[in-house]
Amino acid sequence: MLHSLCSTLLQSGIPELGLKEIEQLLEKPKHKDHGDISFPCFALAKHRKTSPQQIAKELSQNLSGPLFQKIEAVGPYVNFFFDPAAVAKEMVNDILAKNSSFGTNRNGAGAKIVVDMSSPNIAKPFSMGHLRSTVIGNSLCLIGEKNGYKMIKINYVGDWGTQFGKLIYAYLQWGDPEKVAQNPIQELFTLYVKFHAEAEQNPALEEEGRKAFQQLESGNEEYMQIWKSFKEASLLAFQKVYDLLGISFDSWKGESSYNDKMEATISLLEEKGLLIESDGASIVSLEDESLPPCLIKKRDGATLYATRDLTAVYDRFHDYQFSRAFYVVGHEQSIHFKQVFSVLKKLEAPFSDSLEHIPFGLYLKDGQKMSTRKGRVILLEEVLEESIAKARENIKARNPDLPNLQEVAKEVGVGAILFHDLKQDRMNSIEFDVDEMLTFEGETGPYLQYTHARAQSLLRKSGETSFHFTYESHQKSWELIKELYSFPNQVEQAFNRRSPAIIAQYLLKVAKLFNQYYSQVKILSDSEQQESRLALVKAVTVILKEGMRLLGMKAPDQM
RNA sequence: GUCCCAGUAGCUCAGCAGGAUAGAGCGACAGCCUCCUAAGCUGUAGGUCGUGAGUUCGAAUCUCGCCUGGGACGCCA
Numbered sequence: 001m002l003h004s005l006c007s008t009l010l011q012s013g014i015p016e017l018g019l020k021e022i023e024q025l026l027e028k029p030k031h032k033d034h035g036d037i038s039f040p041c042f043a044l045a046k047h048r049k050t051s052p053q054q055i056a057k058e059l060s061q062n063l064s065g066p067l068f069q070k071i072e073a074v075g076p077y078v079n080f081f082f083d084p085a086a087v088a089k090e091m092v093n094d095i096l097a098k099n100s101s102f103g104t105n106r107n108g109a110g111a112k113i114v115v116d117m118s119s120p121n122i123a124k125p126f127s128m129g130h131l132r133s134t135v136i137g138n139s140l141c142l143i144g145e146k147n148g149y150k151m152i153k154i155n156y157v158g159d160w161g162t163q164f165g166k167l168i169y170a171y172l173q174w175g176d177p178e179k180v181a182q183n184p185i186q187e188l189f190t191l192y193v194k195f196h197a198e199a200e201q202n203p204a205l206e207e208e209g210r211k212a213f214q215q216l217e218s219g220n221e222e223y224m225q226i227w228k229s230f231k232e233a234s235l236l237a238f239q240k241v242y243d244l245l246g247i248s249f250d251s252w253k254g255e256s257s258y259n260d261k262m263e264a265t266i267s268l269l270e271e272k273g274l275l276i277e278s279d280g281a282s283i284v285s286l287e288d289e290s291l292p293p294c295l296i297k298k299r300d301g302a303t304l305y306a307t308r309d310l311t312a313v314y315d316r317f318h319d320y321q322f323s324r325a326f327y328v329v330g331h332e333q334s335i336h337f338k339q340v341f342s343v344l345k346k347l348e349a350p351f352s353d354s355l356e357h358i359p360f361g362l363y364l365k366d367g368q369k370m371s372t373r374k375g376r377v378i379l380l381e382e383v384l385e386e387s388i389a390k391a392r393e394n395i396k397a398r399n400p401d402l403p404n405l406q407e408v409a410k411e412v413g414v415g416a417i418l419f420h421d422l423k424q425d426r427m428n429s430i431e432f433d434v435d436e437m438l439t440f441e442g443e444t445g446p447y448l449q450y451t452h453a454r455a456q457s458l459l460r461k462s463g464e465t466s467f468h469f470t471y472e473s474h475q476k477s478w479e480l481i482k483e484l485y486s487f488p489n490q491v492e493q494a495f496n497r498r499s500p501a502i503i504a505q506y507l508l509k510v511a512k513l514f515n516q517y518y519s520q521v522k523i524l525s526d527s528e529q530q531e532s533r534l535a536l537v538k539a540v541t542v543i544l545k546e547g548m549r550l551l552g553m554k555a556p557d558q559m
Numbered sequence: 560g561u562c563c564c565a566g567u568a569g570c571u572c573a574g575c576a577g578g579a580u581a582g583a584g585c586g587a588c589a590g591c592c593u594c595c596u597a598a599g600c601u602g603u604a605g606g607u608c609g610u611g612a613g614u615u616c617g618a619a620u621c622u623c624g625c626c627u628g629g630g631a632c633g634c635c636a
Contacts, residue, residue, distance in 0.1 A: 024576095027578080029579075030574095030579075030580085030581085030582085031579075031580070034579070038579085040578060040579085042578070042616070042617080045616080046616090051616095052616085074579080075579065076578085076579080076616095077578090077579070119636095121636075158636065161635070161636060162634090162635060162636085163635070163636075166635095210634085255636090278633070278634095279633075279634080280634085281633065281634050282634095283633065283634090290561095290562090291562095292562095292632060292633065293633060294633085295633050295634055297634085298633095298634045299634060300634085302634085304633095304634070304635085304636090305635080305636050308636095329636095330630090331563075331564065331630070331631090332563095332630055332631060333631085333636075334562095334563060334564085334630090334631075335562080335563080335631060335632065336631090336636085359563090359564085361564075361565080361629085361630090362629085362630075364629075367628075367629075368629080369629080369630070373635090394598070398596070398597095398598075399596075412598090423572085423573095424571085424572060424573085425572090425573090427564065427565075428564095428565075428572080429564085429565075429628095429629065429630085430571095431571090433571090436570095436571070436585085439584095439585080440598050441584090441585085441598055441599090442583090442584040442585055442598090443571090443572085443573095443583070443584045443585085444584090444598080446598055447584095447598065447599085449598085450596080450598045450599075451598090451599085453596070453598095454595085454596055454598095454599080457595075457596060458595060461595070462595095501573090505572095505573060505574095505583095508573090508583080508584090509583090512583085515599060515600065516600070516601095518595080518599080518600085519591090519599070519600045519601085520600090522594075522595070523595060524595045525595085558596085559596085559598080
């Protein structure tokens, strides 16, 4: 709204540019004394062969309007200062009227996007590494829905592959069935680590593992039974983590669901003449794309993950007729996805232009990648429990009478972990640091939740249920209102750039502005301003709550 | 060796579809609760935006080289 007001006003003075072009040139000044919106004249200077300073001066002379306090030329810029008294009321009332649907748009027009996310490996603990895929994927889905898309969350569980051959071999060799039955995840993990430690001494074990997987894939009854029991135990354990995170899925079709469909994929590749032999394995050459070849079948005939990804995407297209497919998977798999997408292009798959790898940096431990094989992992569940415990202590100390202590502690503890992950650009690698992760002060999830709870507390104390805003002159409140009103734009940006961090950073700005306002202005008072101030507070809660929802966080009313 | 990602304050990061004086948080130091939740707020100190070129009226932002760190590179996922 503010932008279009400025561009409309400018247009008469700039006949050579269209309304849209002018609007795109407008920018938000970094400094307050440069106004609310500014128009840089450099582009015009080129056309007109006059100095931008001159143009700014000329343009600003003829400009004025009832909604503006002043419009002035400063150097090569035309700076617009709105009259908050004239525009703020409409802005705040718009937010209040739309409530949580403020910022929702129909850009996606209901198009379906399937999202491959989370995808932990069964028989391995749920590590911090899987957290990123899970929370980034989940947030992108929420942001996608807000932008009018139909998002389909697929947990492509890693329940097939050579690793299970290794695990079965290790289990038969060293496993204690009773121990495994009692504490499956921990025991299986121990076996997995042991296998790799032993294999370093005795490389022949790798061959044993491959053999065992080959047998599993060809339907060995005993191995299937073992595999099934591993899978059941793992899914049970994962569910606990998903419950804590408050995340659910539309599909749990894991890698093993495609066992009987792989042959079809392989024949398809053969029909197109893409499959060639190389060192006994079957590959698709991608030399023309300067990529390493895509391995389809191992020497022993067993399949590989590329084979399964190819098969899975055809199946997903069949099930959902998606318009796009996202793969929220670590950056270290970038080449793999380039390969798979290239093969699909060669296959002339109808969806081959709709595939998108959404990579993210990894969690590092001591500057290095965490490795499941070496047992160098950190368990998500433990970190979550620790965070919840800390939140509980904090609440007990500050708000001992809070009735639903456990529930709020969970929301805050989990919120801290979620926000810590989502607040920074997803490509950044994150050095794992518990202390930093469990910080509740500064730019953190609990800070946002605290700010929201504070605002809710004001509303609760006032007893007010309907809100009417009229503008009261105050520098902070105008800054805050402008920020609140930019939420719809942030929602679009976050989706276009596939970036939950945009929402996270935005919420920090809102919270900071509100806390400043709160410290300067007494909201609950007998003054006639109270009603209007409360309306602004209400608008803040609307944005904070909805914004946190888009990140997968809860916003408790008290904490 | 080839390819990908990153390098901004002591630490963690914003800013990057080029624009005015590079911003936060943490940590340090100094303040603010007889007052709406101090998980908060205010102030001070702290920067050759890795480095060298180039493009441009203008570069932290775009291009190329180099340096440093991380990751990937046919039978793991």
